[in-house]
Amino acid sequence: MRIRTIVAIGAGLALLSVASFAQAVKPEDNQATRAKGKQVYERACLLCHGVNGKGDGPAGWFLGRYEGPRPRNFIGGSYKFRSTPSGELPLDQDLFRTVTQGIPGNMPSYGGLSEEERWQVIAYIKSFNHSFKGAKPTALPLPNPPGPPSDAGIENGRKTYIKYGCQKCHGDNGYGDGKEALDGNLKDTYGLMVSPGDLTERASLKNGSSAQALYRSIMTGLDGTPMPSYADTIGGNDKDVWDLVYYILSLSQERP
Amino acid sequence: MFTRVSIFVIALSIFCGTVLTSLLSPEEAQAIPAFARKYNTNCMDCHTAPPMLNAFGQRFLENGYQLPGTEDGGSTGKKKLGDLNLDDVNQYLGFRLVGSAVRSWNFKQQNPPGADAGVVENKTEFTFPGIFLLYASGTAAKNIGFFVDVGHFVSGAGAQVDRGFVTFNNLGSHNLAHLRVGRFDPNAFSSYGTVRQQFADIGGSQKRGCAAFTPCAFNRVGLTPSAFATKFYGLYDRSGNALSPFASSLFNSGAETGVDVHGRPFGDWFLYQVGVLNGASENVGDSNKGKDVYGMIRLDYAQSDYFSASISGFVYQGNSNAKVQTHEDVNWNRYGLSARATYMMVDVFAAYSVDRINKIPTGVAGLFDSTATGLTIGADTYVTSQTLVSLRYDNLDAGGMLNQRMSTSFIDVQVKHFLRANVAIFARGDFNLRQSEGGDTAARNLRNTFFSGIDVIF
Numbered sequence: 276m277r278i279r280t281i282v283a284i285g286a287g288l289a290l291l292s293v294a295s296f297a298q299a300v301k302p303e304d305n306q307a308t309r310a311k312g313k314q315v316y317e318r319a320c321l322l323c324h325g326v327n328g329k330g331d332g333p334a335g336w337f338l339g340r341y342e343g344p345r346p347r348n349f350i351g352g353s354y355k356f357r358s359t360p361s362g363e364l365p366l367d368q369d370l371f372r373t374v375t376q377g378i379p380g381n382m383p384s385y386g387g388l389s390e391e392e393r394w395q396v397i398a399y400i401k402s403f404n405h406s407f408k409g410a411k412p413t414a415l416p417l418p419n420p421p422g423p424p425s426d427a428g429i430e431n432g433r434k435t436y437i438k439y440g441c442q443k444c445h446g447d448n449g450y451g452d453g454k455e456a457l458d459g460n461l462k463d464t465y466g467l468m469v470s471p472g473d474l475t476e477r478a479s480l481k482n483g484s485s486a487q488a489l490y491r492s493i494m495t496g497l498d499g500t501p502m503p504s505y506a507d508t509i510g511g512n513d514k515d516v517w518d519l520v521y522y523i524l525s526l527s528q529e530r531p
Numbered sequence: 532m533f534t535r536v537s538i539f540v541i542a543l544s545i546f547c548g549t550v551l552t553s554l555l556s557p558e559e560a561q562a563i564p565a566f567a568r569k570y571n572t573n574c575m576d577c578h579t580a581p582p583m584l585n586a587f588g589q590r591f592l593e594n595g596y597q598l599p600g601t602e603d604g605g606s607t608g609k610k611k612l613g614d615l616n617l618d619d620v621n622q623y624l625g626f627r628l629v630g631s632a633v634r635s636w637n638f639k640q641q642n643p644p645g646a647d648a649g650v651v652e653n654k655t656e657f658t659f660p661g662i663f664l665l666y667a668s669g670t671a672a673k674n675i676g677f678f679v680d681v682g683h684f685v686s687g688a689g690a691q692v693d694r695g696f697v698t699f700n701n702l703g704s705h706n707l708a709h710l711r712v713g714r715f716d717p718n719a720f721s722s723y724g725t726v727r728q729q730f731a732d733i734g735g736s737q738k739r740g741c742a743a744f745t746p747c748a749f750n751r752v753g754l755t756p757s758a759f760a761t762k763f764y765g766l767y768d769r770s771g772n773a774l775s776p777f778a779s780s781l782f783n784s785g786a787e788t789g790v791d792v793h794g795r796p797f798g799d800w801f802l803y804q805v806g807v808l809n810g811a812s813e814n815v816g817d818s819n820k821g822k823d824v825y826g827m828i829r830l831d832y833a834q835s836d837y838f839s840a841s842i843s844g845f846v847y848q849g850n851s852n853a854k855v856q857t858h859e860d861v862n863w864n865r866y867g868l869s870a871r872a873t874y875m876m877v878d879v880f881a882a883y884s885v886d887r888i889n890k891i892p893t894g895v896a897g898l899f900d901s902t903a904t905g906l907t908i909g910a911d912t913y914v915t916s917q918t919l920v921s922l923r924y925d926n927l928d929a930g931g932m933l934n935q936r937m938s939t940s941f942i943d944v945q946v947k948h949f950l951r952a953n954v955a956i957f958a959r960g961d962f963n964l965r966q967s968e969g970g971d972t973a974a975r976n977l978r979n980t981f982f983s984g985i986d987v988i989f
Contacts, residue, residue, distance in 0.1 A: 317799065318705070319600025322587040323576075325835035333839030334587035336875045337575040341916040383570035387603020478571065 304398045312399030328403035343467030349403035353498035358414040361496045361504035370397045420486040424521035432522025449474030449526040464499045489520045569622035574952040582727045586833045595676035595700035604670030623669045630661030631984035643971040645748040674700040708794040721843035723869035723882040725783045729921040735777040743771025749973035753777025757927035758882035762903035765932030766853040782847040802829040821850030840872040857894030876913040903930030921945040937974035940964040958983040
């Protein structure tokens with residue numbers, strides 16, 4: 276009898292704790308959506324990003340202590356992770372990707388929120404920055420990667436890596452130990468020191484580590500950090516960009 | 532104050548620490564301990580300085596090891612058994628190794644009357660490690676979490692499960708009620724938690740071979756936070772073993788078996804917690820004729836400007852949870868307040884508790900002070916990006932048998948240097964503020980201590 280009671284209580288508790296998975300399309304960005312997004316924000320985002328979206332939440336200071344990156348300032352801060360040209364606002368899909376995937380080493384994935392909740396909170400986050408009102412940011416073209424990389428292509432990527440000075444920050448072998456990094460010259464727009472990505476450690480790349488994600492990072496840059504956009508330089512030569520992408524990917528395979 | 536040999540060893544340990552620091556390249560840790568690995572994030576998402584939690588980490592804990600505002604257990608924890616690999620396992624397993632490589636005790640009088648021979652001696656010794664903890668925790672499914680913590684005190688015998696419990700979260704609606712069942716830390720959610728201290732617990736040393744229900748002298752007082760301590764002299768467990776006035780107990784025992792519920796039904800500003808316990812912690816013993824009950828509320832302010840603050844109050848009602856030397860049961864209760872404020876690199880916290888024996892047994896009437904209080908005030912602050920300085924003040928106004936009780940006041944200082952976010956070396960000193968008051972009891976005899984060691988959480 277006692278065992279049955281315990282099992283029944285356990286089953287009841289398990290049932291109570293199981294909630295339905297909401298599968299939703301992107302809701303319309305209106306007052307009701309933002310109001311729901313505010314509730315999600317206050318539960319999930321406020322502790323780091325602060326009640327007013329300034330990135331000054333009570334837990335925000337500890338993320339980098341005296342170093343960057345700190346949590347995003349949604350009011351006026353520039354957005355790192357975009358598919359749009361440098362200096363422009365991100366697409367909603369960019370924000371959705373960041374919320375869903377998180378930022379390795381800094382922000383956990385919020386895939387645990389329902390899709391609807393993620394869209395709602397994005398609508399609310401955008402309300403902090405008036406520039407989003409009426410803005411129609413446009414994505415840079417993001418082509419599909421060409422066929423499998425060749426040795427010659429990777430060698431060309433290595434030359435491109437050096438030609439455009441990637442090694443100054445990322446180091447000769449991509450460990451993120453370039454001279455500029457070691458000299459402490461790399462700072463974000465808040466004056467906080469930032470570390471360049473370790474290209475040999477794919478999981479640590481904040482804007483994603485797929486070939487397309489690397490292509491995107493090279494072309495858009497990471498605004499607010501020393502990582503510039505190369506759209507106006509290397510961007511005219513798509514082959515060089517892809518060779519560079521494959522060279523970067525080869526660094527993580529070659530790591531002992 | 533320190534002997535010449537002590538000074539040499541302390542200097543040597545500081546030198547070794549400095550060399551170690553210079554050899555190990557300091558860097559920001561990325562995703563090392565289990566939860567950080569699981570979420571591919573930084574230790575500092577949840578901690579002010581490990582093991583102390585920041586506001587985000589606190590809400591993560593309250594939510595049954597799920598990200599605040601989510602019920603993500605299922606999305607990160609669900610996998611077919613055959614698909615599991617080591618990467619999955621290490622998202623649930625972690626360990627902590629903390630211990631002093633060198634420690635030094637300084638007493639006013641060596642081997643005073645009543646103390647065990649050879650225990651109370653001014654000495655500096657090498658000793659490592661002190662405590663090894665292995666834990667497994669996470670979410671078994673959406674809104675179902677678990678935690679198991681196996682501790683091995685190297686100086687003691689064997690290992691034991693310190694805590695082991697299951698959580699059922701977000702019952703009814705989000706954040707309405709979270710249930711814990713098992714052996715857990717009752718004081719995990721108040722403003723000043725019991726087990727998350729920058730200062731490792733230094734237990735007292737009791738004279739060996741004392742007969743049951745007889746006064747038992749102490750060789751050395753303990754250095755636990757006074758607000759959490761037992762505070763009474765002349766209390767015994769049901770076997771007649773004298774309880775240490777310096778051991779953490781009741782709401783602050785760190786591990787008790789029972790059931791409790793907590794939640795934030797009115798928003799982030801208010802937390803409630805109620806629970807029922809066996810009240811039979813090994814630390815304090817219990818005749819366990821009835822269950823102990825407790826309730827806690829906490830008010831929070833955590834919105835912006837890198838600032839958070841909270842204040843908490845609790846009531847713990849014991850039920851035949853100790854005995855006096857006449858073998859009679861007593862109801863031993865605790866009432867307490869705690870508060871904490873964190874602004875950028877500064878973290879300040881305090882706890883004050885009053886312990887009361889509600890009805891003094893007739894056998895010790897007139898011989899027993901039924902009230903004792905403990906005050907602990909602490910502060911941690913980063914002085915560089917990797918160096919944390921901690922201060923703590925403790926005052927214990929002891930109660931219990933009038934002919935035994937002795938109050939204590941200590942101040943503790945610690946410098947902890949984080950080589951990585953999860954690896955730190957530390958140097959610590961504790962100073963008896965009442966050493967000039969005279970007497971040769973343990974509370975007066977210990978003058979100061981020094982500890983230096985390492986704290987690794989992986």
